[in-house]
Amino acid sequence: MNLSQWFQKGIPSEEYIQSMENHQENSKHILEQFEVPVQDSEFFSELNKKDLRVIVITEDWCGDAMVNVPILLRLAEKADMEVRMILRDQNLELMDQYLTNGTSRAIPIFIFIDQTGNEYAVWGPRADSVQYFVEEQRSKLPPKDEPQFEERQKEMYEKMMKKYLEDRSVWKDIYESIKLKLQ
Template sequence: MKIENIIKEALKDAIPYSQYRALVEGHVLNNSNTGAEVTEALANYTALNHQRMKRLDKKVELSPETQDFLESLSPNFSFLVITESWCGDAAHVIPVLNKIAEAGSIDLKLVLRDENEALMNEFLTNGSKSIAKLIIYNSESFEPIASWGPRPSTATQMVADEKAAKGALSPEFKQELQKWYNKDKGKTIEKDMIAVIKSIQ
């Protein structure tokens, strides 16, 4: 199947950010999670991520320069994000993407990874199904223009360095990564995304 058709197919079940937040909250209330595998650990991550997103929805503020740039756009592209409720990176990334989409009048929809295997397989990161993954596609032709993710550039480098040094990500490193996200407050995601958008204009 052509990539444009895979994107079109995925969009049939895609949901806006507000609906995704409600979906995650519903899983928290039911002590469950999205995805093919439901476990106590993934349900706990989902609850944690719900709180993270709630906090970021209130606290993330784009810089005045970013705001001005996005408001001047006439986007002929849309955002499609592949995610799952249990993914820590996604919880930090998606609220910022939503703020960017709102400021730039960019259509943002989300789909679940495990329900969209064909789409995920087109956007692997080093051969793995890493999320969150943003696909930027032409709003009329559905052709992909760019992709970004699963993490902001600085976090990507941190993960690469840790894997090179130790072969795997330790629980201690994962805590360090969370601290970095909290301190960064979405600024690196903002910077990365403006660079991507400028590159496709």
Template sequence: MNLNNWFEKGQTTAQYMADLADLKDGFMQIYENFQVPEKDIEALQEKQTTRVIVLGEVWCGHCMLDIPILFRTLEKANIPVRVLPRDSHLELMDQYLTNEKRIIPIFIFLDEAGNELGTWGPMAPEVEKYANSFKKNFPPKEDPAYEAAFKEYATESRKRFTTDEDLWHTVYEDIVHAMK
């Protein structure tokens, strides 16, 4: 499948960031403070990846963590990126399901011809372990207590995601590994 047409439909980083609302402060905290290790920059610039498509949404907490790290990484590598809001691009999203669900973000790495070189997402293993440990005691979705449990998870996750620089680097390493 040639993904160049999808890339052309996407939002630029500036357009995506302009649409941020509730998670803007957290996103910008990560974006402004995450630093790509200097020792990695030359290797990043030599990657075969020539473009990246992101399937994400501005309201997604995991996107708040992962997308600013990706943006900073691609800036250092001089690799263009475009964001496609998942809910408006289900035809593409449905080709990148996780456990048959539309979980985001998903990063699609492309070559010059628009061929997929690889993907990443929806989260680094360390983040998945954190999420699973937090959610293991969640009540079923039908339970009236579910909403409160989810809100607590979202609040705690947002705190950790915006302050845990070790976690940022774990996410970064996992993304860079997927670009190989």
């Protein structure tokens, strides 16, 4: 399948959010709270001329998707870009074309395409500052074979979710990272 066909296969973003079984409330919270900076009107004017669409490879259980997708949706709304969701686990054929570091099926992945289906830009799964934070948190975990690993990992995920939901500097970094990729 080409990218236009993948886009057509995708789920409209509103429908996807309504169907979410995990993180729906958190995603809606970020969607309601995140505001695109007013001073970026020139960026959006230029971006709008490109007439792009977005394919999002995601799953609703993913904490990174929970924070990144709403920010993308606000940016897409400003740029008049239609967004469609492709579920990773049911579409490995597409996912495997966008592996992180050539090996990882990390999500979300945002594939920006033009109206003829040509790839314009790809972003994901995290902004650099968020990746640094995640790596820092993971470095504090004990080895996987130690008895306290699972409990410490659960605590790490809770800390990450709290930061993703409450730290607006994370939102800003994600927005700026996506914006940079589109410039």
